[in-house]
Amino acid sequence: MSYAQPDAVPVVHAHAHVPAVTAVPDPVPAADRHAQGWTDALQRILAEPHCVRVHYQPIVDLQRGAVRGYEALARFPEAAGVGPRDWFDAAAQLGYAGALEAQVMQAALVTRPLLTRDRFIAVNVSPAALLSAEVQAVLAAEHSLERLVIEVVDQPDGADLDDVAAALTRLRARGALVAVDDAGAGARSLERVTALRPNFVKVDGSLITGIDADDTRLEIVRTLGQFAARLDAWIVAEGIETAEQLDVLVQLGVPLGQGYALGRPSAAMGELDRTIAQRMRTRTPNPAAAERLSGLMDRAPAVPVAGGPGAVTEAFASHPAADHVVVLTPNGHPCGVIDSPAHQRGTLPRAPLSLTGGVPIADAARRAMARPLATRFDPVAVIGEDDAYVGLVPIDRIVGALAR
Missing domain, CATH: 3.10.580.10 (CBS-domain)
Structure with a gap:
């Protein structure tokens, strides 16, 4: 899953709003003001960890109607009007990706002890940041990485897939699990899945939109599920926004899912609405076969x-x-x-x-x-x-x- 909310701007624009505390002095040349403003803002964020907070979106077992984990999503409450993805794109462009993503990882890990025994927490990491000294230091400081899912986001930042796979192997040895997001969004996504051998394959939300009225999307998700099963992985349907989409995925046998229909990101690790849980439990993949x-x-x-x-x-x-x-x-x-x-x-x-x-x-x-x-x-x-x-x-x- 990307760092952005659905309506967030995916690139850093010259007219993007930067917090007032990062206003650029007049002597900076006009061509450099945008970069300088973002640099000041990022340096302030990195100097004050409380400026980065984490919200949690539930990841739900669609066959049992129960929460199985949470995706940790970065929020910047003191920077109203600036989407999370703007921050991460700026950090990547200006050389702060490792430092910023390490700060988010640390914020998520602090709350890991609050998880119940059968749940996990997934944290987004770009390939280059995963290899950075900052992120590696945060992970090395943990006694164990059990119940942590490293979610490698689809970001073409130049990191070598073999290096990323080797880093993930070392983290797996310490108990971490691995997810790869945006599967089905392009040919490169399947290459990443094959190279990284994740425990979770997250199906891009664009394939879930309209799946209740489009047999082609349904067959693509079914095929991705079969592909993931051969790798001994679970698929996670992202972007579930309607009850109709949820019904199709439950009947298709998709094991895990997340989206606004199941729960919005919040500051607390929330539970699944009982009505929604009951809806899932009563929709077996094949009602006729359920007699057997x-x-x-x-x-x-x-x-x-x-x-x-x-x-x-x-x-x-x-x-x-x-x-x-x-x-x-x-x-x-x-x-x-x-x-x-x-x-x-x-x-x-x-x-x-x-x-x-x-x-x-x-x-x-x-x-x-x-x-x-x-x-x-x-x-x-x-x-x-x-x-x-x-x-x-x-x-x-x-x-x-x-x-x-």
Whole structure:
């Protein structure tokens, strides 16, 4: 996602309003006044960190109707009339990109301890700023980078993609996840995704606009989802502004999304409106198929039993939106399922109830409730005719389907 709000000006114009405190003295030649004014403004911002604040826009699990994270967006409250993107464009042009983006990164990291255990915070970074000494110093000062998503913005600033990929590999080793924005906005966006191998592929908002009335856009988003799945990544639909767009994305099976229809950026880490959450939960990808267990499946990550606890830990780290991880035997049959809190406590995965996708949901509910109390509310594993793992169904989804 870009730094700008939808109506922000994407370039630094000579007539852009700069805060009055940065007024340029008369002796500066007319041709240099604009650059000098922005330099003064940037230097003041960098000298006074409180001038940069962070607002949070929720990133929502579209299949469950729950907040999974937040994108941290820079705001400059003392510079009324100047859009965030103006500041970042000026900083890039005048050599302050690393310093300004490091200040935003620091402001976002300060609030990371406020996150609940199953949420993350995403921070925008331009490729060149990511490689800068200033941003690297801020990240190096952190004990761990868990639950931090480094969102690499689409900015042609001359940074070498191989260098950016190497820097991201080092950050991943410390627990960070990676997102690439504006996927589908051009051929270069897919090149960036391929080179950087992100955990999240953010679909450009231009593809979401009108998706409820344009089958071409729908097919492009579907294809991007398939492409991301091959890289073991999740897609995030940006710019969701209407209930109709949201309905299409939910039915398409898009896992994550953000936009004004789900929540506007605010100074607090907000929750999802209950009405909107309920709307998502009641719109399954295929209402007819929901009569069978296969129509309620989630995409839960799976690991081989030979991988041990370390494989489970890595799976949760790579899939922050996942509630459970499934453990598989060598022939692909589910032999264990565990949620993140239980794994952190050192609890071993428990053998799940395994049923084929064609089982009616009423029968699945009866089978689940016949289990011992300790495992009665564990998710149901869905298997194919070959006994191999296909998906996972939470018990609350079975109950919700029966209640409709």
